[in-house]
Amino acid sequence: MWDVLFSAISYVSSLDVNPSEALDAANNKFKRRFNYIEEKMREKGLPLDARHEKEENELWQEAKSKGL
Numbered sequence: 001m002w003d004v005l006f007s008a009i010s011y012v013s014s015l016d017v018n019p020s021e022a023l024d025a026a027n028n029k030f031k032r033r034f035n036y037i038e039e040k041m042r043e044k045g046l047p048l049d050a051r052h053e054k055e056e057n058e059l060w061q062e063a064k065s066k067g068l
Helices: 002-014 018-043 050-065
Strands: none
Touching: 002 050, 018 050
8 A cells, every 4th residue: 555655645746736735625625525525515404324325325426526
């Protein structure tokens, strides 16, 4: 696993991208999308659990399409 991480860091660095900033941006994007899912599931009165994976995946795609 560490080899993959270090390879990714090396690759990103070769593109003149700061790996730490890229990771922060990716984490922030994930948080925005996950928060969107939590909010919409709460509005629907549905818990976040394996029984509602389909709804969660649909909301994830919806969040992506909204640019979150």
